[in-house]
Amino acid sequence: MTIMFDRTPEGDIISDQHLIARVLSEALSYINYLKGKILVFKLGGSMLEHQQEVLQDIIWLHQLxxxxxxxxxGGPYINEWLTKLNIPTRFLDGLRVTDAETLEVVRMVLRGxxxxxxxxxxxxxxGKAIGLCGTDGDMVQAHIADERLGYVGEVESVDPASIQGLLEQGFIPVIAPLGQGPDGTCLNINADLVxxxxxxxxxxxxxxxxxxxxxxxxxxxxxISELSDAEARRLIDEGVISGGMIPKVSACLDALAAVPRVHIVDGREPHVLLRELCTDQGAGTMIIR
Ligand code: ARG
Known part of the structure; x- marks a missing residue:
């Protein structure tokens, strides 16, 4: 085996054997801390092409x-199917209008x-995975967000019991972002918010x-590697965080009321999850309360 040399921040030479020991000992403390902790991952629709390593990391984290x-x-796939099926997409202020026909396609693509x-x-x-959808067992209760947008829901409440049960049985639950409306109708919900x-x-x-x-x-x-919720709010006000990032960062800020740490990472980067969760430095942005 060839020995490669690297340098510590102090300039000392370290061999790759030392490097491996360093990486492992750094990771070990995070691995111990993550044991038994629930980690919710949101996989964007655009991510699905790059999912192999992401899913591998998730399985390893589960094994640990x-x-x-x-x-x-599932946005890109929904758009693709709407085009294939010749169903015109109407937008209102940049938001898709989900009529009954569109909802059928959304359900088919997300679930099926x-x-x-x-x-x-x-x-x-x-991995021992199981697929479910927000409407299963009345897990995600929602109401219509805005009549003009059609079957689009806003989350009202989430009953975590079925997911907790599945976690106890050793499953990795995989959830499609659909919710149950007041009269039992299915509603399409933004996956970041779910x-x-x-x-x-x-x-x-x-x-x-x-x-x-x-x-x-x-x-x-x-x-930005790390910032507080207050700093993130300020960056939105100052216009540094703009466009499509605003709803995502807003969802992060809402979540920080209940979750101590929210991370945003680029799923296209190799083993980004192990690097974000098991190193001091991380690989994305971490927002803390
Ligand atoms: N691995 C640590 C954690 O998950 C630190 C992550 C730091 N990440 C960052 N983007 N600064 O809490």
Whole structure:
């Protein structure tokens, strides 16, 4: 084996044997801390192409004693199917209007395609996963957000009992973001918000958003490694956090009421979850209360 040399911050030469020992001992303290802790992961729809390593990391974390719960989106696939099926998409202030026909497609894609595929992949990689949807067992109760947007729900409450039961039985629950409306209708809900509410109801230790952004960035595009909720609010006010990042960061801030730490990581980066959760430095942005 060739020995590569690296330097410590003090300039001392360290061999890769030392490096391995260092990495492992740093990771060990995080692994001990994560044992028995519930971690809610939100996988963005754009993530699904890069999911192999993400799912591998989640399975490892589970094997190490953490309790992962996955919530997924499916936006790009829903758009693809609406186009294939020639169903026109109407937008209102940038938000998709979900009529009855669109809702059928949303349900089919989320449950039948994205959810099943994630469960299958986890199983093939040796994980014990189970797929469910917010409407199963009345888990996610919702109301219509805005009549003009159609079947779009806002989360009212989340009953964590069924998920807790599944975690106790050693499962990795994989959840599609649909909710139960007041009269039993199915509603399409933003997956970031389902993940945030679920993390709160489960008393999760962490909520981790995986998408195709490197984290929260400064005006010059560099990533902010760690910030407080107050600092994140200030960056929104100052316009540094803008566009599509605002709803995501707002969901993070809402979640911080119930979850001590929220992380935003880029799921396209190799083993980003192990690096974020098991090193001091992390690999994304961590928001703390
Ligand atoms: N691994 C530690 C944790 O999960 C620290 C993560 C630091 N991450 C960061 N983006 N600064 O709490």
């Amino acid at each position: 004693g953490a309790l992962p719960v996955l919530v997924h989106g 395609q994205v959810n099943q595929r994630l469960v299958l992949m986890l199983s093939q990689m040796g 993940a945030a509410h679920l993390a709160g109801a489960l008393n999760a230790e962490k909520l981790i958003f995986l998408s195709n952004v490197i984290g929260i960035c400064r005006a010059d595009g560099t990533r």
